[in-house]
Structures are given as structure tokens and as C-alpha cells.
Amino acid sequence: MNPNKKRLRRTMMFLNAQKPGLIKDPYIYKPDSIMLDLEDAVAENQKDAARFSLFHALRSIDYRGCERVVRINGLDSPYWKEDIRCSVAGGCDSIRIPKAETKEDVKLVESEVIKAEREFGRPEGSVLIMAAIESARGVLNALEICEASDRLFGIALSGGDYTKDLQTHITGTGIELMGARQHLVIAARAAGVQCFDTVYTDLNNMEGFRQDVETIHLMGFDGKSIINPRQINTVHEIYTPTQKDIVFAEKVVKEIEEKKAQGIGVFTVDGKMIDIAFYDGAKRTINLAKASGVYKGDL
Amino acid sequence: MEIKRPATAGTLESSDCQVMVEAGDGKIDFSLDSAVINQYGNQIRKVVLETLEHLGVTDVKISIVDKGALDCTIKARVEGAIYRSVNQTENLPWGGAIR
Numbered sequence: 001m002n003p004n005k006k007r008l009r010r011t012m013m014f015l016n017a018q019k020p021g022l023i024k025d026p027y028i029y030k031p032d033s034i035m036l037d038l039e040d041a042v043a044e045n046q047k048d049a050a051r052f053s054l055f056h057a058l059r060s061i062d063y064r065g066c067e068r069v070v071r072i073n074g075l076d077s078p079y080w081k082e083d084i085r086c087s088v089a090g091g092c093d094s095i096r097i098p099k100a101e102t103k104e105d106v107k108l109v110e111s112e113v114i115k116a117e118r119e120f121g122r123p124e125g126s127v128l129i130m131a132a133i134e135s136a137r138g139v140l141n142a143l144e145i146c147e148a149s150d151r152l153f154g155i156a157l158s159g160g161d162y163t164k165d166l167q168t169h170i171t172g173t174g175i176e177l178m179g180a181r182q183h184l185v186i187a188a189r190a191a192g193v194q195c196f197d198t199v200y201t202d203l204n205n206m207e208g209f210r211q212d213v214e215t216i217h218l219m220g221f222d223g224k225s226i227i228n229p230r231q232i233n234t235v236h237e238i239y240t241p242t243q244k245d246i247v248f249a250e251k252v253v254k255e256i257e258e259k260k261a262q263g264i265g266v267f268t269v270d271g272k273m274i275d276i277a278f279y280d281g282a283k284r285t286i287n288l289a290k291a292s293g294v295y296k297g298d299l
Numbered sequence: 300m301e302i303k304r305p306a307t308a309g310t311l312e313s314s315d316c317q318v319m320v321e322a323g324d325g326k327i328d329f330s331l332d333s334a335v336i337n338q339y340g341n342q343i344r345k346v347v348l349e350t351l352e353h354l355g356v357t358d359v360k361i362s363i364v365d366k367g368a369l370d371c372t373i374k375a376r377v378e379g380a381i382y383r384s385v386n387q388t389e390n391l392p393w394g395g396a397i398r
Contacts, residue, residue, distance in 0.1 A: 020372040021314035048388045049308050049379040055393060056371035082389050089393030120394055 002125050004093060005153045007067065008291040009033050009194060010223040010239045011232050012156075016041035017070070018050035023057045026066070029229035030236075033067035038083050039074065039098050047079050051086040058090030069130065071096040075105055081112055088116035088127055094153065099161070100131035101138045106148035113151070128153045130196075134161035139180045146191030154194030156225060157184055162198075170201070172208055174215055185220040194222040203228050213238045240292040241285045249285035250297050252278050300356050300385060308379030309372075316368040318376040320384050323358040327351060333365035346370045350377045353396050 013031040015022045017038050026034050036057070042050045058068060070087040072095055073079035087095060097109050106129065113127050129151045133139055139162070146155055159177055163169050168176045181197065188195035197216040200209045209231060213224060217238050224235050241249070251269045256279050259267050266275045289295035305321040316333075331343055343365060350373070351359065361377070368376070378397055382388070391397060 019312070019315075020368060020375075021312060024314060024369055024372075048383065049375070051391075052308075052375035052379045052382075052397070053372065055397065056375045059398075060369075060371040082391070086391070086393055 002128055002151070002153075004067070005128060005151075006194075007032075008288070009067065009154070009196065011235045012069065012196060012223060012225045013229065013232070014041070014071075014199070014225060014227050016050075017054040017057070018042045018046050020053060020057075023053070024061060026229070027062075027064040029232050031066060031226070031229075031232050032223065033069050033094075034063065035069045035071055035096065035225070036092075037071045038079070039071050047073065051083065055086050055090040058087070058092055067093045069094040069096050071098060071132075072109075074098050075108060080109075084109070084112045085116050085119070088113060088122060089120040091122075092127065094128040094130055096156070097129065097131045098158070099134045099138070100145050100155075101135055102141055103144040103148035106131055106145055106152060110149045110151060125151065127151070130154045130156060132156045132158045133180070133184060134158040135165045136162070138162075139183055142184050142187035143190060146187050146193050152193060154196060154222065155184055155188055156196035157181060157198045159198030160201075172202065172205075174212065181216065181219055181221070189220065195220070197221045197224045199225045199227050200231070201227065203230070206230075206234070210234055210238070236292070239288070240294055241289045243294075245285055246289045246295060246297070249282040249289075250299060252282035253286065253299055256282075300354050300381060302356070302359050302381070302384045303386065304384055306380045306383035308383060309368075309376035311364060311366055314367050314369070314372065316363055316365040316373055316376050318373075318380040319362045320377075320380045321360045323360045325358055327357065328360040330362045331365065332363070335365070335367065339365075342370070343368075343373060346373045347377055350374045351381075353398060354378065354381055355396065356381060 009032045011031040012033040012035050014035045014037055015026055017036040036054055038050050070092045072083035097105060109129060117124055129149060130153055131145050133142060133155055157180055159170055162180055163176050185195045200212050213235050252274055255269055286299050302320055302322045307319045309315050309317040311317055331340060
């Protein structure tokens with residue numbers, strides 16, 4: 001398995017691949033991933049120019065550890081195959097499929113990625129895939145999309161198009177997204193892949209943004225798509241475990257390992273009943289704390 | 300490559316450059332307008348000429364208005380204009396002539 005499949009992805013920042021001023025130094029804001037967009041952000045008559053810009057940015061700019069995901073054009077457009085050739089040749093880490101609705105969409109992109117890896121001498125499996133779910137059909141087929149390819153590291157909800165398909169609109173309350181959000185997280189977890197929430201477009205409402213991130217964090221999402229650097233810190237802050245969480249998780253991991261050796265299955269930590277079912281969650285908290293740079297323990 | 304028709308690529312936004320190409324008269328005719336021409340004029344010219352060499356373009360009139368573009372942007376805009384001039388948008392030689 002590609003070791004990057006499970007990497008930390010709390011923030012994915014969208015950037016128009018056609019705009020040199022945007023793509024030259026986004027790493028200074030430290031998002032976990034950048035999403036270089038060839039699709040909606042790029043005007044129809046600039047699709048060709050955006051690819052040259054993308055290719056040379058991927059080749060020559062050191063993004064300092066940020067994952068470089070490319071959102072290709074839709075599979076119903078004449079652009080997506082050349083988008084993949086350009087992205088893979090440039091050295092991208094991942095390809096995002098827009099408007100994914102079926103497992104066949106994922107397999108189609110996978111086959112072009114494999115061809116491009118061979119053509120440009122990249123190791124097979126080095127380019128990962130993610131799928132954006134933007135329709136009611138996509139939501140209902142989420143599990144088959146998640147399980148369509150070993151390269152697929154996650155799915156993302158695209159709220160704007162999804163709510164149009166549902167014949168509603170973004171309200172700011174999240175009510176219109178509730179069903180899709182829950183369904184996508186469940187499908188992603190069932191398939192063992194990651195799940196990312198849609199963008200929050202009202203940049204002047206940071207309190208609303210914070211509430212939105214707190215909600216999706218509690219729902220189980222791995223991270224959020226973002227459209228502006230000022231949204232990054234809020235997401236990272238909410239996704240960073242508190243010291244209280246970390247200390248408790250450490251105790252749980254250590255106690256489970258100790259008690260297991262003594263043949264004890266159920267016990268208490270700080271007055272709470274604990275058994276083996278808590279182990280993975282506690283390990284996840286420790287790993288997230290390590291990835292967030294706040295863990296100072298010895299696990 | 301032979302320039303088939305005049306073409307442009309790029310914008311006049313900050314960190315970008317606009318490149319215009321048209322058929323030359325047997326040689327490379329280069330002109331540059333940049334606020335940093337004294338500091339970076341030679342480097343921009345070098346990047347443009349190298350890019351044209353990789354593409355095999357020897358006969359072109361090329362004009363550039365620079366707004367503080369990095370080398371990677373200059374390459375991208377020169378290639379964008381050249382490939383527009385021959386109307387090619389698919390099966391491009393990524394990593395070959397485009398590098």
C-alpha cells in the first residue's frame with residue numbers, strides 16, 4: 001500500500017492552477033494538502049494554459065511536505081485524460097475525480113493513471129485517487145465508490161452541486177447536508193478510507209465556520225476542504241487533541257496493554273469503564289497528536 | 300515547431316506574464332517589457348530562449364510583458380502560447396520538449 005494513503009489530511013486548500021500568484025507559495029500557510037484545480041476555477045478557454053502552469057509548478061516548486069492533489073476536469077469533458085497525463089508527468093501525489101457517481105468512474109480514472117505512470121516512468125501505485133461526491137446518485141453509491149480501487153484514499157462531499165441536485169441550497173445551518181454527510185462518513189469508514197467535508201464559502205462568518213468544523217469533526221470526518229488560508233488554523237485547532245484527551249488516551253493504551261498481559265479484559269481508567277474496544281480510538285488520538293506536533297509522550 | 304498563427308498566453312496579473320508569439324522572419328526576435336528588467340532581464344531572456352530551444356522553435360517573434368513571474372511561470376506561458384499557435388492541446392510531450 002502507498003504509505004501516503006492514510007496521511008493526515010485535516011485541510012485541503014483549493015487553488016486555481018491557472019493563477020501563478022496563488023500556486024507559487026501556499027505552503028507558507030501549512031495546509032495538509034493543496035488542491036490544484038483544473039476544473040471549475042479555470043475558464044473554458046484557459047484549460048490548456050492551466051496545464052502548463054500546473055506542470056511547471058509541480059516540477060519546480062517545493063511545497064514542503066504539503067500533499068499535492070490535482071482536481072481534474074469531469075469525465076464528461078474532453079479534458080480529463082490530458083489532465084491526468086500532465087499531472088502524473090508533473091509529479092502530483094493524487095488525483096481528485098469530480099462528480100464521481102459510480103465505481104466505474106473510479107476505475108476509468110485509475111486505468112488512465114496507470115497508463116500515465118507507465119508513460120512517465122513513475123512507480124505503479126505512486127499516484128493516489130480521491131473521489132468527490134456531488135450528486136444524490138453519488139451519495140447512494142458511496143460505498144461502491146470507496147471500494148472501487150486500492151488507490152482511493154478518500155471521498156469528499158461537494159456541497160454546492162449536491163444541494164442543487166437535491167433541489168435545495170446551502171443554508172449555513174447544515175440541515176441540507178446532514179444525510180449526505182452521515183452517509184459518506186459511514187461508507188468511508190466501512191471501506192476503511194478517509195472522508196472530507198465540503199467547503200464553507202462565507203469567509204466573513206468565522207463563527208459559523210467554526211461551528212461547521214466542530215460539527216463535522218464530531219461526525220467523524222477526517223478533514224475539510226477550504227478556500228482561504230484564514231480557515232486553516234481553525235480546522236487544525238479543532239482537530240488537534242487536547243492535553244486532557246492525550247493523557248487519557250495514553251492511560252487507555254498503556255492500561256489495555258498491561259491488563260491484557262494479566263488476562264483482564266474490563267477495567268476502569270479515571271472512573272470510566274474501558275475494554276479493548278477503546279484501544280483503536282486511543283491509538284488514533286495519540287497518532288493525531290503526534291501528527292499535529294503536540295505529543296511529548298513515549299508511545 | 301513552426302508557428303502557424305499568432306497566439307498569446309498568460310495575464311497581466313501580479314506574478315504572471317503575458318506572452319505573444321507570431322511567425323518570425325527566419326530568427327528569434329525577442330522583446331521584453333518588465334519593471335525588473337535591469338535586475339532580471341537577462342534571466343528572463345535565458346529562460347525564454349531555453350524554452351524555445353526545447354520546443355525546437357527557431358523562427359518566431361516573441362514579446363513578453365512581465366509582472367514578476369517566476370521562471371516556472373515564464374516557461375509555462377511561452378509553451379502555452381507556442382502550443383496555441385499550432386493548435387495542439389492533447390498528447391503533449393510532458394517531460395520531453397516540455398520540461
